[in-house]
Amino acid sequence: MRDLLTRINNAATAQGAQYVEARAQRLTKTSLTLKEERVEAAKQGIESGVAIRALVNGAWGFASVGSTDPAILENAAVDACRMAKLASASLKTPIKLAPAKTVEDHVVSKPKKNPSDITVEDKIKTALAINKTSLAYDARIKSCGVDYMDLMGSSFFVNSEGTSIEQDKLYVWSRITASAQADGVFTFSREEIGSTAGYELFDQQPPEELGRKVAERAVMQLSAKSPKGGKSPVVLGPNVVGVFVHEAFGHLAEADLALSGGLLASNMGKKIGSDLVTFYDDGTLPSAFGAFKYDDEGVPTQKTLLIKDGVVSGLMHNRDTAQKFNTQPTGNARAEDFRVEPIIRMRCTYMAPRDQTVEELLEGVKSGYYFKSFRGGQASLDGTFQVGIQEGYEIINGEIGSPVRNASISGNTLETLHKVDGVGKDFSIDPGRCGKGQTAFICDGGPHIRLSEVVVGGSA
Amino acid sequence: MAVLEKNQLISAAEDAVKAALKLGAEEAEAYTYEGQATNIGIELGQISKTNRIIDRGLGIRIIVNKATGFAYTNIIGDKAAIEATVARALSAAKASKPDPDWHKLPEKKPYTATQGTFDQKIVDLSPEDLVKITQTMLDAAVEIDKNVFPVEGGVGSGYVANAVANSNGVNGYDHGTIVECSLAALAKSAGATTPICFEFNAARDYTLDPIWVGREAAKLAATAQKPKPFENKTAKVILTQFALQDLFAYTLMGAVKADSVQRNQSPFKGKIGEQVASEELTIYDDGLYPAGLRTSIFDGEGVPRQKTPIIENGILKSFLYDNYSARKDSVESTGNASRAGYLSTPGVDTSNFRVVPQNMTTEQMLKEVGDGLIVYYLQGAHSSNPVSGEFSVVATPCWRIKNGEVAHSCQGVMLAGNIFELLKNITAIGGNERQMGTLIAPWVIAENVRVIGK
Structure with a gap:
């Protein structure tokens, strides 16, 4: 061959x-x-x-x-x-x-x-x-x-x-x-x-x-009810954090999309989120669904730091965009199969854990929602994102209450990253498939986190 | 690489069926496919890439003792490769479980010729022609507004041919062309970026208007600048075809598939003959619609395409069937078996899902709304609840309608509700029909849509 x-x-x-x-x-x-x-x-x-x-x-x-x-x-x-x-x-x-x-x-x-x-x-x-x-x-x-x-x-x-x-x-x-x-x-x-x-x-x-x-x-x-639409504090589980990191931030950190007018190109080195926000895209996690050794341009995969303590630190590159940003390729060029050309794709994108327990995160919420599992998510280059929720609950006085159904969260990525006011010490990742004209096998995840507020969509 | 001849595709399918029967299959069906596509791509405001893809293959479905096995290969020139594929499908069938509901593969029925699905001009387009069209579109876009930046897009021509044969005597061949041009643009000013705005043309015959596509994408991006907030309220909303396609694809289109109905995943179960939508709404699924993007002589199982009423004046008329789901309900297939080329077994899908237009002009529709929203693109429609039809999506961007005119763009606007309720709240249907994937529709007005703006 x-x-x-x-x-x-x-x-x-x-x-x-x-x-x-x-x-x-x-x-x-x-x-x-x-x-x-x-x-x-x-x-x-x-x-x-x-x-x-x-x-x-x-x-x-x-x-x-x-x-x-x-x-x-x-x-x-x-x-x-x-x-x-x-x-x-x-x-x-x-x-x-x-x-x-x-x-x-x-x-x-x-x-x-x-x-x-x-x-x-x-x-x-x-x-x-x-x-x-x-x-x-x-x-x-x-x-x-x-x-x-x-x-x-x-x-x-x-x-x-x-x-x-x-x-x-x-x-x-x-x-x-x-x-x-x-x-x-x-x-x-x-x-x-x-x-x-x-x-x-x-x-x-x-x-x-x-x-x-x-x-x-x-x-x-x-038996779940519809959530009340409007702004609310929320605690997100690792499964929802993962899709939020992937959709709301990850795509913006794909260098081709950053060049296409995404909002990160002009924010390199700038603080765009709270001190608690550190994201990676990592192709090296053993047995992870998004892991591999070499990308489809022959570049070794790596653990790429995207945001450190709220500051934009890097993007995901292929050899073309790395040249345009005067940096090194990061091993993110992937092709679904021989029918298509390699493009910049995520691998395993996650938020780094910190030191709080889930109980501590919940305690801070008088009235809000706990969103545990997502149904789908999407984002635009201007930083507008939407994540649909398939499993969620009310939080009343720091306690998890009745289930809610068909909720979603949405907002602007940059505003939302500043609203991260608590990050858990737990950590888990889930596999997924990402569509960008082609399908890529990926993972995403993180710890539980708390947002001081985000728009919750619901029909009630 | 030359295109495979009609008889090559047919005989590859027929040979596979014969080989399967010889090896012990009780029933067999083979589907051969060839697709060729040439694309010129725009990236970061300039033409910088091209691609040419040639994909062919054969998929074979074998039934043994009511159990189904399927195998595919993308090597079809070679007899040995086809026989090995047949053997794999057979072993898969033997490993599988009998399905008591399996009846049999479709039988041969007469085909109706399609209109406007093949244009030699598209086949003859040279890469030079395609580059020229792409440049025309790009030039038209950047003339509109200095803030507009064409992010990506391109022009492509495609040719697809397929043949199907089964052990009940079905055999058919069809081929067609498609040509597309599209542009995604955004506008940047004072540190603010608009969402991506998208326009396109897609046609089975050579009727592109690249200048229109370039201009419209750019105009949308230009007017998406300087968004203002929208309040929380229930509003009258114009849903353009982009929004309808997104909303319907994950809810309504699923609900009318017999497979979903039989599996208790459709709220329309048992509602044939009932009022499920506004009287204004009439929808057909028409696999023979002249020059339709999904028009073909037969479906993925070789069953003739047809026009099937779905909703007439708001009343639910019928569901969409493939062979399996039809036999289960003791009815005839509506010719709605769809497959992903040679890679998959058939499953129920819409063909051309046509919302019948009325006479209202776009100006009249804006006036009719008075104060409300016009929605182009939705985010998160795929996170709708496919069974209940509940959705909670972001309209990005959308535009405010004030005093019957488009006033300004809005950002961060969410729409929430239930698609099946929304169908009952459709108050007007426009006349500006266009095709978008599987949907053919004009704009529609829906009232009482829950908008979360703050």
Whole structure:
């Protein structure tokens, strides 16, 4: 495979490319969809293909081909160079790449339980166990869906600077959804797990526990009330903190979005949050869903400091943006597969813990909300964010009270980071998938935190 | 790389079905797909990237003893690779569990030809043409306002072909084209940045207006500057197609899928024939809509596309079915099986979800609202409760309507409510229909929308 990728490199270099990279993948994917106790389908796929990217006259040409035929790939490389030349005609600022160390490596994954050693029958058994526990939890549970996926194989990377990397890929992932219904009220709950370690994920997160957890939340929401809309103090659990860090801040710290007019480019080195705010994007956490050794530009991953004690300290870079900011690439260039080009993506983004207990955080709230688990989140470049909540409670006089449903929080990131007035000493992270035109496997998390106020959206 | 011939795609599908039956499948269905796309991309205000993607593959669904197995491969030129894929689907079916509700794969039915889904001009567009269109759009945008910065966007042309064959005699071939141009722009002034404002054209035939796209994206960004707050109140709101698409995608569109209904995930269960929306509202799902972005001869299972009434004058008429959910309810599939190319098994999805327009002009709609909001883009619609329809989203940006005219932009405005209540509160439907993904709709006015501005 390395020879083939080298040939592609040579074909593009001969067309005048300043830089070339070729990536290949050979992956197998097993997935299951279960609805209630019905296996909709057991699915197995093979995906094999090559991505070529060439920088010519300061513009990128990219080609993706689902083939390993050398003649077809050489043609695609030549075509990519021709298209890049065309696109470069009106460039004012040609793209340049920050230097990266040349690497030769073979990264091998060593799962305790290799998903390929587990039979499809056993995988179905695991998924069914989740379904069964969830449906049996309460008669008001009306549906339960389980998606399961494992992805295994190798990826290859060769560029024109002499870097040559082979990396094993291994992902195990599952998403569980449940709905409940009673007296005309419909509720919905979801949970996601994922790992780059191996099938041992289900030893750490037993199927029965997952099924129960999802069902419990859906049922609990049936009796929940709508929160009062308006500003309120809140305590956020690690799951909500994670999505807040990811959506409200993380995307702004992606250097491509910062350059696109995001508000962080003009705030480098400035204090934008309370002293308690320290965020990292970390690709090195062992077995985390967002972890890997080299990104899709061949740059080693790292633990990147984004904010320290409220001060913006760094951004997430690829080689192009690192050059524009006159800094080092951080290993955040990721491509979902051979069909797409690498772009700046998060890995595991989290808030660093401090020293308070959850009780101390709650004590400070006379009347507010405790938001424990999120349903979804989104943000814009101007720092407007929204996080939908799937599990939340009232806080009355420092105590957790009745559940609330369909709440959300929103606001402006910079204003909100100043409102962080308490940070817990606990810490946990959750896996997730992030969409930015392509899907990336990521994690996020942190400790419990308290915001002195944030806009809570609700229908009451 | 040349496009695969019609007979190559069909025979690859038919050969896979034959191989499956020979290996012991009781039923088999093969779907072959080819997609080619060429894109010119804008980044940071300039054209700086291009891409060309060629993706083809085959997905095969095999049923043994009422249990379903599926396998796919992206190598379809090679007989051995196809046979290996068939073998994997078969072993997956054998490992799976029987589904007592499985009846059988669809049977062959006559197809109706589609209109306006293929344009040779799009196939013939050269990269040079695409670069020219991109530059035209970019130039049009920056002329509007000096504060406007085109963040990203581009122009792309695409060609898609697919074939389906099954062991009940279904076989079909379809191909089509699409061309798109889009621009996301924002405006920066005095340290303030507007949210990203987006416009686009997408068409099956070569009818792009890059100048309009560039100008409109820029105008939206320019007028999004200097936002003012909005108060907490219930208001009359114009929902543009962007907002409708977002709100419907995660709630209403799910609620009319038979799969959701059968799984007790739809509040519309048992409500056929009942008033579920304002009398103003009529919605069809029309997989044969001329030149529709989702128009095709047949669906993901080879069932003919059709026009299905969903809501007529506010009354719920029917649900959307694929083969499996239809057989379960002993009705006919509505041709709404959708699949992600060759990578997935079919599932129920909308085709062209069309809100039938009326005659009101945009000026009349603004007047009708008098004092309220016009909402373009929503944040967080995907965090709506898909089962109950409750939503709590940010409108960013949106514009205040005062005295029947757009007055200024607003920031940080949240809208909360329930989509199924909102459907009953639709008081007017516009005439400015446009296509956006699976939705074809004009603007609509909804009253009593809860707005949280402070």
